[in-house]
Every structure is written in C-alpha cells, then in structure tokens.
Amino acid sequence: xxxDRQIQVLQVIIDEFIQTAQPIGSRAIAKKEQxxxxxxxxxxxxxxxxxxxxxxxxxxxxxxxxxEKGYRFYVDHLxxxxxxxxxxxxxxxxxxxxxxxxxxxxxxxxxxILSDMTNYTxxxxxxxxxxxxxxxxxxxxxxxxAAVAILVTNTGHVEHRYFTIPNTMQTGDLEKLVxxxxxxxxxxxxxxxxxxxxxxxxxxxxxxxxxxxxTYAYLKAALMEHKPVKLYMDGxxxxxxxxxxxxxxKIQSLYSVxxxxxxxxxxxxxxxxxxxxxxxxxxxxDEMQDCSLITATYTLxxxxxxxxALLGPTRMEYSRVISLxxxxxxxxxxTFNTWY
Amino acid sequence: xxxDRQIQVLQVIIDEFIQTAQPIGSRAIAKKEQxxxxxxxxxxxxxxxxxxxxxxxxxxxxxxxxxEKGYRFYVDHLxxxxxxxxxxxxxxxxxxxxxxxxxxxxxxxxxxILSDMTNYTxxxxxxxxxxxxxxxxxxxxxxxxAAVAILVTNTGHVEHRYFTIPNTMQTGDLEKLVxxxxxxxxxxxxxxxxxxxxxxxxxxxxxxxxxxxxTYAYLKAALMEHKPVKLYMDGxxxxxxxxxxxxxxKIQSLYSVxxxxxxxxxxxxxxxxxxxxxxxxxxxxDEMQDCSLITATYTLxxxxxxxxALLGPTRMEYSRVISLxxxxxxxxxxTFNTWY
DNA sequence: GTTAGCACTCTTAAACATTGAGTGCTAAAT
DNA sequence: ATTTAGCACTCAATGTTTAAGAGTGCTAAC
Numbered sequence: 043x044x045x046d047r048q049i050q051v052l053q054v055i056i057d058e059f060i061q062t063a064q065p066i067g068s069r070a071i072a073k074k075e076q077x078x079x080x081x082x083x084x085x086x087x088x089x090x091x092x093x094x095x096x097x098x099x100x101x102x103x104x105x106x107x108x109x110e111k112g113y114r115f116y117v118d119h120l121x122x123x124x125x126x127x128x129x130x131x132x133x134x135x136x137x138x139x140x141x142x143x144x145x146x147x148x149x150x151x152x153x154x155i156l157s158d159m160t161n162y163t164x165x166x167x168x169x170x171x172x173x174x175x176x177x178x179x180x181x182x183x184x185x186x187x188a189a190v191a192i193l194v195t196n197t198g199h200v201e202h203r204y205f206t207i208p209n210t211m212q213t214g215d216l217e218k219l220v221x222x223x224x225x226x227x228x229x230x231x232x233x234x235x236x237x238x239x240x241x242x243x244x245x246x247x248x249x250x251x252x253x254x255x256x257t258y259a260y261l262k263a264a265l266m267e268h269k270p271v272k273l274y275m276d277g278x279x280x281x282x283x284x285x286x287x288x289x290x291x292k293i294q295s296l297y298s299v300x301x302x303x304x305x306x307x308x309x310x311x312x313x314x315x316x317x318x319x320x321x322x323x324x325x326x327x328d329e330m331q332d333c334s335l336i337t338a339t340y341t342l343x344x345x346x347x348x349x350x351a352l353l354g355p356t357r358m359e360y361s362r363v364i365s366l367x368x369x370x371x372x373x374x375x376x377t378f379n380t381w382y
Numbered sequence: 383x384x385x386d387r388q389i390q391v392l393q394v395i396i397d398e399f400i401q402t403a404q405p406i407g408s409r410a411i412a413k414k415e416q417x418x419x420x421x422x423x424x425x426x427x428x429x430x431x432x433x434x435x436x437x438x439x440x441x442x443x444x445x446x447x448x449x450e451k452g453y454r455f456y457v458d459h460l461x462x463x464x465x466x467x468x469x470x471x472x473x474x475x476x477x478x479x480x481x482x483x484x485x486x487x488x489x490x491x492x493x494x495i496l497s498d499m500t501n502y503t504x505x506x507x508x509x510x511x512x513x514x515x516x517x518x519x520x521x522x523x524x525x526x527x528a529a530v531a532i533l534v535t536n537t538g539h540v541e542h543r544y545f546t547i548p549n550t551m552q553t554g555d556l557e558k559l560v561x562x563x564x565x566x567x568x569x570x571x572x573x574x575x576x577x578x579x580x581x582x583x584x585x586x587x588x589x590x591x592x593x594x595x596x597t598y599a600y601l602k603a604a605l606m607e608h609k610p611v612k613l614y615m616d617g618x619x620x621x622x623x624x625x626x627x628x629x630x631x632k633i634q635s636l637y638s639v640x641x642x643x644x645x646x647x648x649x650x651x652x653x654x655x656x657x658x659x660x661x662x663x664x665x666x667x668d669e670m671q672d673c674s675l676i677t678a679t680y681t682l683x684x685x686x687x688x689x690x691a692l693l694g695p696t697r698m699e700y701s702r703v704i705s706l707x708x709x710x711x712x713x714x715x716x717t718f719n720t721w722y
Numbered sequence: 723g724t725t726a727g728c729a730c731t732c733t734t735a736a737a738c739a740t741t742g743a744g745t746g747c748t749a750a751a752t
Numbered sequence: 753a754t755t756t757a758g759c760a761c762t763c764a765a766t767g768t769t770t771a772a773g774a775g776t777g778c779t780a781a782c
Binding site: 419420421422423426440441442443444 | 723724725726727730731732733
C-alpha cells in the first residue's frame, strides 16, 4: 500500500525525529544520502503520507512529525535489528557474572541497567507469587498476643504476615501448629494455600481444641491478605530529560500514574508473552497516552515468570529498546533457570 | 531589635505570602484589619525590614516577599499554635483506632495522612535497626548450595539474607547451627550481632568441623551486609502542585535527590530530637535549598526510634505542619509503646 | 511621627513588524 | 508521466513598541 519511496521517506522522518524531537522538512530529508530526490518530490510524498495518516504537521507550514500510526508502521515493518555495542554488552554481562543469589538484587540491578542505558523509566514486575510453592512456614511469637508467620517459597522468596494469637493459647501449642502446617502445606502452590488451609488442615486442627480454631481463623485472615506482586522501578526522573515533558501538567499526570503501583503492575501482568509495544493511545491508562511502553517477559522453565518494561515518550528509540529488552529478558530467564 | 509594628507587618507579609505565593504591597497590608496605618507608613517599615534582611523585592517596584531570614524569624517567634480541625483530628484518630499490628502499615498510613492533609511530600524513617534486638533466627535451605537466614527482631521486624552453604555440609548440620546461633544470639542488639558472631560463636562453631567454619564465613558476610533503614515516602507528586515548582529544572533536581534514599535517610536520621525546621539554604543537601523540611521524632520507651518529616516549598504552612507532625509523632510513639 | 501626593520603576500584556523555515501549487524540464 | 524549479503564501518565533497597572521611594505637608 505504501510505495518504496514513501517508506523510505517515512523511515527518514521517524529516524530523524527520534533523534532530534524536531519536525522534519523536505529539504532536510533530501539532504540525507539514502535519498536521491528533490525536496519538491519529497513534499509530494509527504502530502500523501499525511493523507494516509502516517505523519502530521504541527502547524500549516511546519515540517512533519510521525503520527502514532506512523510509529506503529515503523515498529511493525521498518525496524532493523539494532546491535548493542560491545561496551554495552559487557556492562550487562558483568552485572550478571558475579554470583548473585538474591532475587531482589538481580532485579534491581537489571532495572538500573535498563534505565541507565536508555534514559527512560524501567519497570520490572517480580515473579507471580501464585506460580511458586510453599517451601516452609515458620511462626514466631512476638508477645502474648502477636505472632508473625514467615513463609518461604521454593524460589527463595520470603514473606511475612502478622496475626493475633488468642490468649488461651499455650507456648507449646504454637510449635504443634507449625508442625501441622508444615506437614500439610509444604509444596502447595501459594495460590492454593488458603483453600488447602480451609479443607484438610482445618479438620486436623479442630481435633485439638477451640483455641486452635480461633488461631486458625486469625491465621487464615493473615494468609488471605493479598500481597501484590512487587514492582521495581528505576530512572523515574529520566522522563524529565525528554523535551516532550517540559510541561508540568504532563509530568504530573504521568507521575501520578506511576505512583499507582497496582495499576502499573496490572498493565505489565496482562502484557502477554514476548516483546510487546504499546504506542500512545494504545495504552490502557489514560495518563500514559503520550508515552510508549515496551514490555518483555522472562520465563522459568518455559513458563512466563515476570515482565520487564521501559516507559518513555512515543518518540522512543524503539529499535535499541527492543534489542536491550530482548537481551536482558533472556539473561534474566537464564539466571533464574540456573537457580531453580 | 524589631519594633512591634515591624513584627506586625512582617507577620502579615509572611502569612499572606504563604497563602497566595504573590508579593505583598503596602496597600494590601494597610487593608488588613489588624493594621491601622497608612500604606506610606508601611512602606517605610518595609524598607527597614528589607534593610534588616527579613523581606525581599522580586524587582525594583514589586511588593515584598519573605526572605529565608524572615521565615526563620517567623518560625522562631511568630508561630501561633495551630488547631487542627475536628474533622482532621478524627481522620487521624480513625486511622489508628483499628487494631493494627503491622509496623509497615501504620507507617504507610501515617505517610499517607501527612501528605494528603498538607499537599506536601511526607517522608518517614523507620525505626533504627540497631536499637532493636534479635528475637529469633531461622535458617531455611533452598537448595544444596543456597539458604536463607531469617532474622526476627523484638519489634517484629523480619529481615532475610541469602547465603551459600558449602557442599560438604549435611542436612542435620544446619539445624545444629541454628540452635547454636539462637542459644547465643537471641537478645543481642542487631548492631552487635556481627562482633558477637565473631567472638563467642565462632569458637563454638570451630569445635565442630571445618565445614562449619566455611558456613560461618558465608553467614557472617550475609549478616554484615548493611541493610539501610527503610524510608517511606508519600505524595511525591504533591510538590508539583506548588507554583514555585513549575520549572522543570527545579522538579528534576528535587526528584533526583528524593531518589537517593540513603542521603534522605541520613538527613532525617541526624535531625535530632523533637521538631526541627530547616529552611532553604539551611538544608544540607543542595537540591533541597528551595525547600523547607520539617522533622519530628517518635520514640519508644523514651528513646528516639525514628523520624517523620514533611518536605515542601520554603513558603510552607509552618504552623499547620508543625501541629500536624506533633500530633502524628505522638500518636506513633503511643502506638508503638503499647505494642512493645 | 504619620500621611498624602507624585514622579519614577518595572512587570505584564497586547499589538505590531520582521524573519525564516517550510509548505502547496503551477509550470517547465526530463 | 514523473520530476523538479520557482514562487507565493502561511505560520511560529522573535524582537520592538506601547500602554496599563502595581508598587515603590521621596518630599513636603499634616
């Protein structure tokens, strides 16, 4: 539907605009070496491209700027594989080469790399809790009334929940309780913990005494508590470097959505497998409609485990960002797969 | 050193400027009911106040604006106790009335209240880890090589550190290790954990075998790891509502310092007991020199436990903010003291 | 000591002219 | 039938001028 020449022109416009953030005129395009036509010809092509909706004018006599449709076409058809420099590759490699055994640190480091290398904001969604299973449960009493239950998952994740213990309970009882819980719940997926607790374990507990029943109610409440998946962000201020964000209103709306971790997490969670690009209005969240979000998933044993993403202006270095996310998500998958 | 009338004028200027963010002229001051002098007289007083450095002009023929010295005088001498409305008091009371047993939640809630009620950015420094003692230690092995040590403090804080176990170690050995650690380390202040580990426990461990020694080295490394005190912030975007921050550069510099949690934590940590006000240049951090920071400490058993703070423009509602911090820090102290 | 009066200063906003980049169209060139 | 040169036209950006208005500092009168 687009002629070769139109595609050529479009490519130059987008490439150039991504670099400069300035509208591109026919003269500037004609000067590019890969272009062998006069400005007048290019003007005609640009008029057509504009009619087709791929580029826009900022005012009647301005140069052209890519539209979202233009970016979409660019991302779908014009992306040339970008090669990260050796320097960049070695930075990544170095970050992963020392033996890291802590999930948090690996993720934080990755977020830092992403935001530092791109000057965009990086977002990483931790592993889905419900895909992990219980490794061990511990209960430690803090006082007569309060105790903390500590859950460790097979991925080494540690979570803790506080709960109240009925004052009729004896010291030794807690230990018995832990034993029962461990015997019955180890290996159970976290997501099924609650129902398992409700079914088998409840009965078992009732055989002891009323006190247990009460404890059980408290404990269940604590375990039910929805602990949202953790979201890691870095380079939130990078957005401020982008010329499209020297409007305080825009900054405000974007920052306010970044504060809503639940919504952000949800966007990443539902992004689907592999690399996904959401340009401007394609984003579900209104506040992100001046931005592009590129997501990539990392896996454990072939199953999707979490998501890494970069958030920047629609005028994003798509090619570079996609390569980088590709490299990093693979690296993350590899690392996690060697662990578990 | 200042006459009563000068003080009156200064008070009106600052009160007014805090409300409007606009320079105040002599005519506007004369109109205030508490003022019974003509604009010309006030102009003379203002000239004196300016000579003394309490107020400033934005340009030759503008109204006056408080200087930092002016704010300092205002805070030190002109502050009238501010009474929070019943509505506000009840919001705070309500937040604390339901039985909360989780430290994080109380703090997060407090941060939310502070930022919501003031439209400034709230910052809360969690309790100093080194003031707490070890309640219990648990070690759970994740795989042949990796294990996680879980530390619970007397305040119910849960921390975990990952470490590597030497592959010569037996399954039962881990349990023995935990027993030794618990027998020797429970009740020890977290800050002394490392030296205690080095002294007594090391000897005890060496009696067993070389494997233990290796484990010990790994474990020690894990425990040494400096885990910074947690910093809670809320209302980071509130700053954007202030007219003094519609300059992207200022936003950027302030946000970049807010990202440096270590430095922020340090500022709060060294703020001293009770309410402290840092105005503009009085702040250590360069990036905060357009802001005021008001801190208050909360205590446990009379000892300083942590800090709550509000960060806003130098044109801050000092009176209200100080009252609010007072109320909230007391409430926090009360809550924690009932727990422990 | 206080105040009215007034010249003066400086900001702000609007009105206007100038410049330059870039377009669309037409007609000539290929 | 394309492609291109030429040219009138548009509009943002910039600078200049002007007028209005807010506020000051000073002087002289109260």
